[in-house]
Amino acid sequence: MLVVAATHGNERCAAWLLECWLAQPSTLVNPQLDLALEYGNPAAHAINRRYVDRDLNRCFSAELLRGSCGDVAEVVRARELLALYGPGAECPAAVVLDLHSTTSAMGNSLVLYGRRPADLALAAAIQAKLGLPIYLHEGDASQSGFLIERWPCGLVIEVGPVAQGLVDPAVCRKTQLALEVALEMIAAAWRGELPLPRRLVVHRHRGSLDLPRRPDGTALACLHPLRQGRDWQPMRSGDPLFLGADGRMIPYVPSAELAGQTVYPVFINEAAYGEKGIALSLTSREVWPVEEPWVEDLSRGLQRGCPL
Amino acid sequence: MLVVAATHGNERCAAWLLECWLAQPSTLVNPQLDLALEYGNPAAHAINRRYVDRDLNRCFSAELLRGSCGDVAEVVRARELLALYGPGAECPAAVVLDLHSTTSAMGNSLVLYGRRPADLALAAAIQAKLGLPIYLHEGDASQSGFLIERWPCGLVIEVGPVAQGLVDPAVCRKTQLALEVALEMIAAAWRGELPLPRRLVVHRHRGSLDLPRRPDGTALACLHPLRQGRDWQPMRSGDPLFLGADGRMIPYVPSAELAGQTVYPVFINEAAYGEKGIALSLTSREVWPVEEPWVEDLSRGLQRGCPL
Numbered sequence: 307m308l309v310v311a312a313t314h315g316n317e318r319c320a321a322w323l324l325e326c327w328l329a330q331p332s333t334l335v336n337p338q339l340d341l342a343l344e345y346g347n348p349a350a351h352a353i354n355r356r357y358v359d360r361d362l363n364r365c366f367s368a369e370l371l372r373g374s375c376g377d378v379a380e381v382v383r384a385r386e387l388l389a390l391y392g393p394g395a396e397c398p399a400a401v402v403l404d405l406h407s408t409t410s411a412m413g414n415s416l417v418l419y420g421r422r423p424a425d426l427a428l429a430a431a432i433q434a435k436l437g438l439p440i441y442l443h444e445g446d447a448s449q450s451g452f453l454i455e456r457w458p459c460g461l462v463i464e465v466g467p468v469a470q471g472l473v474d475p476a477v478c479r480k481t482q483l484a485l486e487v488a489l490e491m492i493a494a495a496w497r498g499e500l501p502l503p504r505r506l507v508v509h510r511h512r513g514s515l516d517l518p519r520r521p522d523g524t525a526l527a528c529l530h531p532l533r534q535g536r537d538w539q540p541m542r543s544g545d546p547l548f549l550g551a552d553g554r555m556i557p558y559v560p561s562a563e564l565a566g567q568t569v570y571p572v573f574i575n576e577a578a579y580g581e582k583g584i585a586l587s588l589t590s591r592e593v594w595p596v597e598e599p600w601v602e603d604l605s606r607g608l609q610r611g612c613p614l
Numbered sequence: 615m616l617v618v619a620a621t622h623g624n625e626r627c628a629a630w631l632l633e634c635w636l637a638q639p640s641t642l643v644n645p646q647l648d649l650a651l652e653y654g655n656p657a658a659h660a661i662n663r664r665y666v667d668r669d670l671n672r673c674f675s676a677e678l679l680r681g682s683c684g685d686v687a688e689v690v691r692a693r694e695l696l697a698l699y700g701p702g703a704e705c706p707a708a709v710v711l712d713l714h715s716t717t718s719a720m721g722n723s724l725v726l727y728g729r730r731p732a733d734l735a736l737a738a739a740i741q742a743k744l745g746l747p748i749y750l751h752e753g754d755a756s757q758s759g760f761l762i763e764r765w766p767c768g769l770v771i772e773v774g775p776v777a778q779g780l781v782d783p784a785v786c787r788k789t790q791l792a793l794e795v796a797l798e799m800i801a802a803a804w805r806g807e808l809p810l811p812r813r814l815v816v817h818r819h820r821g822s823l824d825l826p827r828r829p830d831g832t833a834l835a836c837l838h839p840l841r842q843g844r845d846w847q848p849m850r851s852g853d854p855l856f857l858g859a860d861g862r863m864i865p866y867v868p869s870a871e872l873a874g875q876t877v878y879p880v881f882i883n884e885a886a887y888g889e890k891g892i893a894l895s896l897t898s899r900e901v902w903p904v905e906e907p908w909v910e911d912l913s914r915g916l917q918r919g920c921p922l
Binding site (some may be wrong): 470551 | 630633634637638641717775776777778779780781782783784786787832833836837838839842857859860861883885886888
């Protein structure tokens with residue numbers, strides 16, 4: 307099992323937890339799993355910035371890992387993490403849990419990249435226990451190379467809102483709670499006793515929206531006060547979305563693909579996504595039946611890892 | 615009148631407002647005052663960091679301004695602002711309003727540096743209208759060189775919580791409200807009609823506390839969840855203050871000077887103050903009678919400025 311904190315160097319809550327757990331392992335409830343605790347990006351953590359050269363959590367694409375970006379700090383670090391714990395390592399981690407925080411009001415949530423059965427099994431079990439929402443990121447060619455994708459099973463625990471550079475004790479508590487339940491569920495799956503619900507609620511990625519901008523890139527609007535902080539809440543055509551510099555409300559107008567559908571925005575006004583041209587992402591809320599093969603996939607993956 | 619935004623380059627709310635007001639002056643209610651609108655630190659704003667070389671809002675000390683720090687970007691900018699609008703300028707600003715935001719839960723508040731009668735008159739009138747709290751910073755040799763100190767009258771409008779790098783529409787609204795009331799009161803004072811309350815409530819600076827740290831400087835604790843976000847709320851000896859890495863509560867223990875007194879913490883867990891060794895500041899809540907000479911001082915200062 308690999309637990310990563312500070313994949314982004316200015317997300318301090320999980321980094322603080324990691325420090326606590328390393329100093330005093332008994333402060334993390336662990337059902338006797340063999341845990342590796344790692345700072346994802348220690349160089350960025352040291353300078354309290356998201357990254358040094360490039361977002362580490364977009365550096366795990368096959369292209370970048372294979373490529374010749376030998377001088378990009380984060381690509382070097384991505385290779386290092388894979389050499390230590392990746393599928394080809396001497397003692398590979400079967401599951402990775404990547405702990406993040408956000409300035410968006412995401413609450414305590416899980417992020418999945420794609421529909422891997424093992425991820426879905428683990429996420430379903432955690433959701434059944436904690437009731438937390440799941441953001442399924444898929445079909446977005448502009449955002450790729452996420453850390454957890456390189457391991458056979460992995461989840462992001464995403465908690466907010468919290469400012470960058472800040473240790474907020476309530477955000478720490480939520481992060482630890484989600485992690486402890488994740489560990490409990492992995493141990494249960496290892497024993498072949500994963501308690502699975504019948505259904506899973508996912509918020510499936512459907513696209514992202516940027517602020518309206520002038521041709522020179524400067525913003526023409528900010529988030530509307532009735533949308534700010536309302537992650538996971540329904541949005542329909544015509545609902546207030548942005549507030550123009552001239553004080554006018556700019557409503558949500560769905561794309562042709564989303565016409566007539568209710569969407570559920572996530573990552574609303576995440577401070578780090580401005581540079582990515584994302585003011586919020588849109589999801590569809592879907593209820594899926596949980597499938598038996600998901601658990602089998604998770605169990606098989608756990609058997610392939612080192613002994614617990 | 616000088617209105618400054620983005621004295622800290624990653625405080626984006628006031629910067630966004632400034633952009634709106636410059637593009638469309640009618641979006642700011644202004645009782646016909648002659649306003650100069652300035653980005654405090656445009657270079658830091660451009661890179662979305664608090665500062666380039668040094669905190670601009672600590673660069674207005676006589677020593678730094680006189681000194682030989684000619685290559686420090688912020689000292690150069692401080693001299694520039696003074697040359698344009700300072701008391702020695704061709705057309706000096708009589709009052710400066712410096713718009714800030716914070717990751718602390720300060721709400722909508724005013725900050726004063728020292729007990730200048732003109733500042734107290736203006737702050738009392740704004741408080742009477744909006745009911746917002748006032749933090750009086752004084753007697754702190756470790757923090758000096760604030761921008762507003764170089765003008766005969768000046769206030770900081772401080773709004774939070776908001777993450778660094780983020781435009782939060784509710785924080786923008788509060789900032790604009792406080793500024794518009796400040797302008798209204800300055801115009802009233804100019805006409806000799808400043809509506810003054812009988813009393814003023816100030817939260818007077820009594821000192822700052824850092825996190826408990828190891829000899830190497832690393833933190834041994836974070837803010838206690840019962841203290842986080844509770845700016846302006848009373849704290850007494852024994853109340854929970856920090857949460858140790860080992861999970862133990864660390865209570866507030868007053869210094870000899872503050873023994874037996876209730877304190878009111880402010881700037882609790884401001885992200886930018888970690889580097890200054892400040893986890894929170896302590897204040898005493900005091901009710902002062904408003905004095906007639908304060909208004910006279912404000913009026914005299916306004917007469918000395920350029921015609922409105």
